[in-house]
Amino acid sequence: MLKSILEAIALPPICFLYLALAGSLIRGRRPGAGGTLLGIGLVGLTLLSLPVVADSLLVSLERDLPMTAPSDAAPQAIVILGGDVMRISEPPFARSGHLTLDRLRAGAALQRRTLLPILVTGGIVQDNRPSVAVLMAKSLSEDFQVPVAWIEDASADTWENALLSAGILKTRGIHSVYLVTQAWHMRRAVMAFRHAGLTVTAVPTSLDPPFDPIVSDFFPHAFAWELSFYALHEWVGCAWYAIR
Numbered sequence: 484m485l486k487s488i489l490e491a492i493a494l495p496p497i498c499f500l501y502l503a504l505a506g507s508l509i510r511g512r513r514p515g516a517g518g519t520l521l522g523i524g525l526v527g528l529t530l531l532s533l534p535v536v537a538d539s540l541l542v543s544l545e546r547d548l549p550m551t552a553p554s555d556a557a558p559q560a561i562v563i564l565g566g567d568v569m570r571i572s573e574p575p576f577a578r579s580g581h582l583t584l585d586r587l588r589a590g591a592a593l594q595r596r597t598l599l600p601i602l603v604t605g606g607i608v609q610d611n612r613p614s615v616a617v618l619m620a621k622s623l624s625e626d627f628q629v630p631v632a633w634i635e636d637a638s639a640d641t642w643e644n645a646l647l648s649a650g651i652l653k654t655r656g657i658h659s660v661y662l663v664t665q666a667w668h669m670r671r672a673v674m675a676f677r678h679a680g681l682t683v684t685a686v687p688t689s690l691d692p693p694f695d696p697i698v699s700d701f702f703p704h705a706f707a708w709e710l711s712f713y714a715l716h717e718w719v720g721c722a723w724y725a726i727r
Contacts, residue, residue, distance in 0.1 A: 495715050496708045499527030531711035532703035535696045540714035542694045545666040548685040549673060556659040556682045558599065562648055563590040564641065564664040564672060565605020565615030577612040579622045582665060587619060589688045590663040591627035599661070600632035602651060604644040642675050649679035658682060666690045671717050674724045
């Protein structure tokens with residue numbers, strides 16, 4: 484819970500909003516400091532609202548991913564990382580969200596090509612609802628007609644996804660995997676799974692094309708804030724994983 488709160492208030496672009504608000508509140512008593520905070524907040528919010536900035540941040544995450552399986556360590560299983568869930572009105576009152584469904588689609592297609600067993604990983608994100616992994620397994624079975632070999636449903640984040648999944652796989656002699664998640668999330672996921680002792684071949688759900696901005700990309704758009712948040716969240720996560 485604390486981690487989620489810190490992410491919500493400390494990461495851009497929301498942190499720039501708080502800086503701007505703080506600057507506005509103290510500007511009457513401390514014009515210099517207040518004006519500086521207000522300016523930093525407004526500039527930060529404006530820059531991260533530009534698609535040219537948001538898309539550049541995302542594309543930079545997707546470079547140099549290990550997408551070719553090593554010849555001396557062929558993947559032995561498929562790991563699909565859990566993502567979001569959606570609330571619904573009937574039992575079990577949740578289902579896989581759009582990001583998770585994108586990963587399931589890519590994982591199911593990969594399983595049909597390779598016939599490798601699947602592990603789904605993701606813990607409980609909403610009280611009184613099934614874990615992300617259980618919802619994923621249900622969707623793979625019912626929506627994609629693809630079997631799931633193992634369910635890891637105790638993890639709370641990507642780092643734990645890797646550690647707990649590796650524990651399940653290594654006991655079965657599996658040390659090399661295909662890893663399925665969004666392209667912008669893949670860099671951090673690969674770092675975590677390599678730390679857990681697995682050889683990883685990346686299977687991103689989709690890669691963004693080389694960035695070729697148009698005129699409208701230099702004007703603010705609301706959706707760019709969301710993309711900027713995802714990208715900066717990943718870069719901060721990569722930095723943290725690098726020093727853990």
